Amino acid sequence: MKPRPAPPPAATDALQALQADVAAALLDPSRPPPPGLQSWNGACVAQRFGIHRNNVLVSLVDALADAYPVLAEVVGPDFFGALATDYVRAHPPRGPVLAEWGEHPDDDFAAWLQAWLPARAPAAGLPWLPDLARLERARQRAWHAADAEPVPPATLAAALARPQQLPAARLRLHPALSALASTHAVVSLWQLHQGAQADAQALAALDIAQVEAALVLREGDLVLVRPVPAAEAGFVAALAAGRSLGEAAADAGPALDLAAALARLIGAGALVGWTAPGGPVGAPDEAGAARAPTRARARAEPAA
Amino acid sequence: MPRLRRPDAMDCPPDTDTDPGAPAGIGLRPPHLAALLRGEAAVDLVEVHAENHLAAGGPGPRALARVRERWPLTVHGVGLSIGGAAPLEAAHLARVAALVERVEPLHFSEHLAWSGHAGRWFNDLLPLPYDAAALQRVCDHVDQVQQALRRPMLLENPSRYLGCAASTMDEADFLVAVVRRTGCRLLLDLTNALVTAVNQGGDAAAFIDALPADAVAQYHLAGCTPDRDALGAPLLIDSHARPVDEAVWALYARALRRFGPQPTVVERDQDLPPLPVLAAEADRARALMRASARRAAADRPTGGAGGAGAPGRPAAAALRPVAHR
Numbered sequence: 001m002k003p004r005p006a007p008p009p010a011a012t013d014a015l016q017a018l019q020a021d022v023a024a025a026l027l028d029p030s031r032p033p034p035p036g037l038q039s040w041n042g043a044c045v046a047q048r049f050g051i052h053r054n055n056v057l058v059s060l061v062d063a064l065a066d067a068y069p070v071l072a073e074v075v076g077p078d079f080f081g082a083l084a085t086d087y088v089r090a091h092p093p094r095g096p097v098l099a100e101w102g103e104h105p106d107d108d109f110a111a112w113l114q115a116w117l118p119a120r121a122p123a124a125g126l127p128w129l130p131d132l133a134r135l136e137r138a139r140q141r142a143w144h145a146a147d148a149e150p151v152p153p154a155t156l157a158a159a160l161a162r163p164q165q166l167p168a169a170r171l172r173l174h175p176a177l178s179a180l181a182s183t184h185a186v187v188s189l190w191q192l193h194q195g196a197q198a199d200a201q202a203l204a205a206l207d208i209a210q211v212e213a214a215l216v217l218r219e220g221d222l223v224l225v226r227p228v229p230a231a232e233a234g235f236v237a238a239l240a241a242g243r244s245l246g247e248a249a250a251d252a253g254p255a256l257d258l259a260a261a262l263a264r265l266i267g268a269g270a271l272v273g274w275t276a277p278g279g280p281v282g283a284p285d286e287a288g289a290a291r292a293p294t295r296a297r298a299r300a301e302p303a304a
Numbered sequence: 305m306p307r308l309r310r311p312d313a314m315d316c317p318p319d320t321d322t323d324p325g326a327p328a329g330i331g332l333r334p335p336h337l338a339a340l341l342r343g344e345a346a347v348d349l350v351e352v353h354a355e356n357h358l359a360a361g362g363p364g365p366r367a368l369a370r371v372r373e374r375w376p377l378t379v380h381g382v383g384l385s386i387g388g389a390a391p392l393e394a395a396h397l398a399r400v401a402a403l404v405e406r407v408e409p410l411h412f413s414e415h416l417a418w419s420g421h422a423g424r425w426f427n428d429l430l431p432l433p434y435d436a437a438a439l440q441r442v443c444d445h446v447d448q449v450q451q452a453l454r455r456p457m458l459l460e461n462p463s464r465y466l467g468c469a470a471s472t473m474d475e476a477d478f479l480v481a482v483v484r485r486t487g488c489r490l491l492l493d494l495t496n497a498l499v500t501a502v503n504q505g506g507d508a509a510a511f512i513d514a515l516p517a518d519a520v521a522q523y524h525l526a527g528c529t530p531d532r533d534a535l536g537a538p539l540l541i542d543s544h545a546r547p548v549d550e551a552v553w554a555l556y557a558r559a560l561r562r563f564g565p566q567p568t569v570v571e572r573d574q575d576l577p578p579l580p581v582l583a584a585e586a587d588r589a590r591a592l593m594r595a596s597a598r599r600a601a602a603d604r605p606t607g608g609a610g611g612a613g614a615p616g617r618p619a620a621a622a623l624r625p626v627a628h629r
Contacts, residue, residue, distance in 0.1 A: 014470060015389040015437050022430060023421040036433070037466045040505040044534035048465040048503075051541060055428040063427070093425040096355050096383020096396060147361035176362065221363040 025049070026056050027089045060088045063098045068109070068136045070193040071129065079121070086120065087112060099144050102137070110134045128184030128208055135190055135225065138178040138216040142223045145176035150269040165276045167246025171239050172273025173265070176218035179228075179236035187212040187227050217268050228264070231255035236265070322601075324593035325565030327376060327410075328586040331572065336579045337367055345583030348590070349410070351378040351569040354400045372407050378522065378567060379409040380491075383425065386445045386459070387418035387432040401452040410567055411522050413458035413491040414449065416442065416479065433468035434478040439485075442478075446486040458521055459483075460491040461511075463499040463528075463542035475500065476514035483519050490515065492563070493524035494555040495548070499540040512559055520563035525552055525589060526571040545574035548585055556589065560596035568593065 021034035033049035061084040065072040072080045087109060093101040102109045110133035117126060159169060180187075185208050192199050192206065213233035215226045228236075231252045238248035249258050265271045329349030332340065334356075339345070350371055357368050357379075371377070381400060384392060404412050417429035432438050442459075449457050459482060461475065473481075479490060492515070494508075501508035527546030531539040548570065556568075570585040 015433070015441065018433065018468070018470070019389045019418060019421045019430075023424060023426070026426055026428075026430075027424075036469050037431070038469050039533065040467055040503075041533070041535055041537055043537060045466065047534050048539070051465050052428055052430060056426045059427045093427065094423055095393065096385070096419065096425050096427075097358050098355070098427065099359065143362050144359035144364065145361055175360070218362060221366065 022052075026053055027092060029053065057085060057088060060092070060101075061085060063101065064088070064109075067102075067140050068133055070190050071132050071136060073193055073198065074132070074189070075124075075126070075129070079124070083113070083116060083120070086116060099140065110137060128182065128186050128189070131180070131182035131184055131186045132189060134182075135180055135186055135214065135216070138180055139223050139225065141178065142176040142216050142218050145174075145218070148174050148272040150174075150266075151271050151274050155274060156266065156271075159274050159276060162276065167244060167249075168277040169245045170242070170273075170275040171245060171265075171271055172275070173236070173240050174217065174268075174270040174272050176216075176223070177236070177240070177265075177268075177270045178216050179213070179233040179240065180216065181211070181213040181230045181233040181237075183211055184208050185210045185212045187214045187225065190225060191227075215264070215268075215270075217270050219268060226264070226268075228261075229255065229257070232257070232261045232264070235261050322594040322598050324590045325597045326567050326593060328568045328570075328590040328593065329375065330570050330579075330582050330586055331380070332371065333573065333576060335576055336582070337371075339579040341367075341370060345579045347375065347583050347586050349378065349567055349569065350375045351380050351571075352407075354379050354381040354403055354412075355383045357403055358399050368407065377407050377409040378411045378413065378569060379404055379407065380569075381412065381414040382429075383419055384414050384445070384449065385418045385420045386414050386449070387416055387430075387438065387442055388420060388445070389418075389441060390421065392445050392448055393420075397449065397452050401454075404453050404455075411458050411491070412449075412453055412455065413460050413522060415460045415462055416475075416482075417462045429462055431462070431464055431466050431468060433470035434475060435468075435470050435472045439473075439478060439481055442482055443485045446482060446488050450486065450488065457488050458491040459488050460493050460524065461496050461500070463493070463496040463503075463540075465503050465539070467504060474506075474514075476511050480514070480516060480519065483516070489521040490519050491522040491524060492520045492559055493526070494552050494559060495524065495526040495528050496542060498549070498552055498555060499528050499542045502538050502540045505537075508555055509558060512555065512562060515563075517562055520559065520566060522566050523556065523559060523568040523589075524571055525556060525568065525585065528552075543574055544571050547577075548588075553588070553592070557592055557596070560592060561599075564600070565593040565597055 018034060018036045021036065025031040025033055033045045037045055037049060039045050039048055061081060064084045064087065065080060075083070091102070091107040091109075091112065094104055094107070101107070110130040113133055114130040117124060117129060159166070185206055188206055189203075189208065192203050211230050213228050213230040215228050215233065215236060217224055217226065235248050235252035235256050235258075238251040239245070243251060249256055327348030329347040329351065330336075330345075331351045331353075340347075340350070352368065352371075357364060359365060379400075384397065384400065386392075400412075415429050416432070418432055419426055419429060432442075446457060446459065459479065461479060464475075482488060483490065492512070497508040497511050500506065501511060525548045526542070526544045527548055529541040529543040529545055531541055533539045568586070568589040570582060570589065572582055576582070
């Protein structure tokens with residue numbers, strides 16, 4: 001911490017103490033408002049402090065509803081309000097950028113929901129709700145993720161021309177891309193809520209107890225949810241975890257259609273780096289850059 | 305097509321000759337983005353919240369770049385916690401500074417309030433005592449922001465529901481002290497001035513009159529919602545959920561007389577109307593600035609030659625901060 005010209009310690013402590021008291025009371029309705037606050041006319045301070053409590057809670061519940069719109073719609077406003085209030089009080093944002101609220105591993109909303117549901121709503125029968133939250137979280141992340149240029153066709157051609165090196169290749173995926181697999185039909189559920197009005201008939205007919213998977217990716221200014229076979233989602237998740245092409249294909253199992261999976265990634269511009277065993281694969285004129293980190297290379301390449 | 309309104313524009317019938325002296329615009333909210341880019345409202349200026357534009361990539365930064373191509377921006381911070389007892393979050397300040405460098409706004413502003421403590425953030429603007437310790441801390445933080453941004457910032461007067469027992473000075477004195485000590489200027493939110501005065505038994509006009517004539521560099525206008533406290537006294541909620549109150553328009557006219565035309569932003573966060581309805585409030589602000597500029601020109605002994613409406617004035621004047629003399 002940098003030294004700064006500080007006011008007398010006692011005064012600083014008073015400011016710290018007041019803000020600590022206010023912070024504690026904002027999210028805990030059982031606490032009275034801190035004694036350092038007052039109203040000009042002697043009217044009840046709690047009522048006025050309640051305006052701040054309401055600002056905090058309502059704005060954060062609304063922000064959560066904006067981030068998880070289908071989840072909020074599926075469970076309805078009362079149920080969502082109850083769960084969101086509990087989440088806000090347990091995991092308030094760690095920083096002022098609300099789009100990043102929940103990014104800290106301890107604050108993961110889907111994981112929190114997984115524990116909250118049996119404890120607070122055991123009869124609700126919503127075992128698929130955490131996976132729906134994961135899908136919507138992936139969409140939020142995809143909106144805000146960094147941009148990256150797809151691997152140029154010449155680089156891909158050079159890589160594919162050396163099939164013996166393919167299993168050891170490491171593929172770097174677009175930062176907006178993620179894969180999700182669920183034992184429930186949350187992808188269909190999410191899709192059926194995309195119209196102006198949810199398709200009630202189709203929803204009633206939906207068999208929720210079936211395995212579904214999807215890739216969440218960005219194309220242009222759109223975030224897309226692409227249903228894929230579960231094996232393909234497993235393959236992409238393994239690549240994202242840093243497994244080599246051969247390892248990821250083995251992880252995904254025999255059901256994987258490797259050619260189709262690669263074609264989908266390439267077609268979506270979701271493949272942004274390809275490193276062969278000896279270093280990054282490049283067109284001949286890029287040989288000099290072969291040892292540079294792939295991130296730097298990707299930036300140096302002209303936009304397609 | 306919407307574009308920067310020029311002093312000689314022929315599209316504003318009652319008065320097309322007088323340069324309003326400063327741009328009038330709106331705070332951009334995501335539901336209005338498409339309509340704005342389609343040209344459904346003519347505004348001179350667009351304000352964005354810094355914390356909504358810090359994404360690493362994707363559609364957000366591209367949309368902001370498209371807006372920036374067509375309108376001057378102001379960037380309004382809602383999360384630096386200038387009034388926080390704890391040091392500013394250096395990483396967050398660096399991201400805000402990078403945004404400001406990228407979009408080159410007319411102004412960057414933040415609130416005289418705090419919003420986070422001990423690693424928790426409340427998405428609200430919380431009250432601080434107006435005493436020597438808080439003044440020192442706020443000045444340190446304003447200095448730090450101005451160094452990071454390499455420009456003076458604007459500090460916005462807050463809306464207050466509560467006083468602090470520790471306060472030893474009133475809000476105007478506190479703000480003036482910050483201005484004098486840091487070289488920052490003020491974003492005068494006339495709704496906040498009204499809300500605070502009503503909620504604290506004060507006088508918004510007296511608050512305005514207590515600020516130095518050269519201290520104000522931008523205005524905010526918004527709607528508020530009337531309520532009553534437990535004793536039946538009026539209580540105003542700074543809801544940003546309604547059109548700008550007539551009482552706020554009256555304060556704006558008073559401020560224009562004292563501080564002159566300055567970039568003016570109409571804010572709305574709840575119950576968003578269609579974009580043109582919101583933009584009509586910016587039109588009203590522009591008309592008031594024109595009227596104020598006309599009056600100022602008439603008051604000048606030379607009859608206003610070389611004044612705000614002079615034909616030789618560059619149309620891009622509104623693009624520069626502090627175009628008003």
